[in-house]
Amino acid sequence: MNTPHHLHPLSAVTIALRGGFIGFTIPFFLVSIASGIFDIGSPAWGLYLGPVGFAIGAGYGIAYYYRFEYELTENTFDVSSGVVSRRSREIPYRRIQNVDVRQGVLARLLNLATVSVETAGGGDTEATLSFVSESEANRLQRDIRRRTADRGDSSIPTGPESGRVAKTTTEVSGLRAGDPLPEPRSAHVGGPRSSEGASDEVSEPSFDDGTPDLLFDLKPRELLLYSFTTLRPAAAAGLFALFFFFSESAIDILLTTARPFGGPAELTEGTTTSYGILGLVSIINGIVVTYAVSVAYTFATYYGFRLGRADEDFVYERGLLQRYSGSIPAEKVQSVTVTDNPVQRAIEYAGLWVETAGYGPDTSGGSKSAVPLARSRRVYTFAENLTNVETPRFTSPPPLARRRYLVRYSIVAAVFVALAFGLSLVSPLERWYLAAIVFGVVPPAAHLKYVHLGYYVGDDHLVIRRGFWRRRTTVIPYYRVQTISNRRSIFQRRLGLTSVVVDTASSRTFAWAAPTIYDIELENGRAVASTARERLQTALSERRANEDEAGFSVDFT
Incomplete structure (x- = not known):
């Protein structure tokens, strides 16, 4: 015992x-x-x-x-805590998604670590051990990973999930005539599963001694590119919080910065022009400081990023001041997403994220970076090797969708001009009509949104591309689909369009919405939903028949 x-x-x-x-x-x-x-x-x-x-x-x-007590049993990781109110948790190994180890600067000096255990359910980390020794953290991470692997491929639905059927809000019976979609075939099997059992005497794999197998490491040049081409909204939120607590000092800094350009000497003494200069300088300052904080945060977070393979798990480590290390079982991966923004696309770089159903520290609702930044061609090759998906041939929405975006953005521009006019009635603002210049960006904005949309219905995977400022290309195996639905707004119904929403166990997060095929013809949307539903059942049947199948290759490089 x-x-x-x-x-x-x-x-x-x-x-x-x-x-x-x-x-x-x-x-x-x-x-x-x-x-x-x-x-x-x-x-x-x-x-x-x-x-x-x-x-x-x-x-x-x-x-x-x-x-506070914890224990590794044969089938569960048990944690008991509480003084007045006692709480005992038994976490089945098959439900564990990730085991993360976090070390701050002081903890690293004292050889301490915080262990976080994430499961597929809930919005919080299931169990947190603060603090254990570094060696104990490595032992827990190793043993939990080994025991999770010993439970077999838990990606095959069991219990209530075994009979889950993808749902559609619109029932259909077949595909559009003249536009057949490929017939389903068996899922491509990933890398071979190791049959060698791990023993308790084996030390935790370390990148420094060559184990686990190194798959990707972020070079200094790539780290700098990633830092300077990534803008994190959280940095702006942090600045607003600081401004709230140190408003007087912040206002003095903004006034001092604006005075050389004609800003007011004091906040209560100024003209319309000087206040306008102060506002413009404040906006520029806010953007510059937010960008600088974002660069520093990204650099410190992804410093020393390395991704490797240990048996059938992905393992990673990263961080400058606060060091993170964790494991991601390949069988727990729900989908894979390639991301880029306009700057990264211009220099032909992109990133690769894997998404699990777990939640934990510094994750995007279960999303973890597998490759923060690399050459776009290399990243897309990684994505294809990792998921075993064929190279997608994207289908774009009909041109009617672009006209819809043109009208939508024109309404937004009209509201902006109306607000400028209303402001001119209650303030010294003149030439409010100059706000109409925003109509000039409406056509390119509608076009850019349209050209970055696309979808591909493959034999084993559904691939969805959307977004301009942060374009996301998501590869979803059919057996990972939870629900698929056709959703139509009142305007889409008038135009005969629909959006197809694909939910996986990791889809809906605070940062990312569920992968969605936007504004395609109703008949095509029904065909996609019907085909995905049929192939989901086929994929589940094939995976139950062969429990050793692995859907994601751990040798994707």
Whole structure:
């Protein structure tokens, strides 16, 4: 019988200090409210109650440490925690998607690590161990990966999922006459599954000693290109938060920056022109600082990125200040997406993401970068080798869709001009009609949206391309499809168009919407949905008949 394990003793210190800090601040907060708002008691009470709160909080933290236990059993990873309210979790190995190990700067100096276990369900990490020793983190990562592999190919639906049928909102009986789609055939099998069992004495594979097999490493030139060609919206959100807390200092900096160009000397003293200059300079400053923060964050996050193969798992490590390492079982991969933006397309570079059903730290709802940036031709070859998909021949939406985008963007431009006119009525703004210049970008915007849309119905995979600012080309095996539906807005119904939405277990995230074939003819949309539904059932039957099949090749390079 296995003996339950505790966290590293140093974690008791951190938990106790965190609990003590919370316990110390709560009395001050309550005393301040009681004395300042309700005139009850004296603020000096906080000096006496603070140490008491610290002792209680620290004691609770120590009790939490001793009550936290974890254990690797034959079929599950068990975690028990809680002081007053006890919580016990049994996580089946077949449900585990990823096991991530995270190390900050201080943790690396102390040889500590945080282990996060992600499953296919829920929006949070299922279990987090903060902290364990680095060797223990590697042992857990290795043993969980081995036990997950021993359970066989869990990608074959079992239980309630075994009878799941792809659903369509529009029932059809066949394909459009004269435009047949290819007949289904068996899924191409990926790399061979190793039959050698891992033993507990085997150390965790390390890139430094040549194991696991290195598949891709991000070169310094590629890291710099990726950093300078990627803009992260989270950087702008962080700047807004800083502006909220340090608004006075930020305003002084903006005023100082704008004065040489004719900005106001003080925020309350200025003309319409000087305020306009201040606004323009503030926008430029915001863009420059946001871009600089984005570059620094991307560089630090993907510094030293390496992807490798250990048995039938993908393993990776990355990070400068905070080091991440993790494993992604190939059988857990739901779909593969190639991404690029206009700058990356101009220099012929792209990235490759694999998507699982798990959620965890610094993931995009289960999306993990397999190749942050490489030559586009190389990335598309990776995607084809990884999924065993044939080179897609994309079908574009009908020209009617482009006219629809033209009308849609024209309405947006008209609203913008109307807002400028309304602003001129209540402010010194003149020449509001210059806002009509936005109509000049409507035709190219509609065209660019249209030309970057496409889909391909393959023998074993559905490939969907969409997006301009961040174009995404997603390869979805039929056996990974959860639901497929035809969705039509009131305007699409008038034009005889439809959008086909394909859901996998990882499709809907905060960052990425489900892969969607936009604005195709209704008859074609029904044909795609019907074909995908039929091939889903065929693919599931074939995979049940051959449980050793692997849908994604771990030797994709």
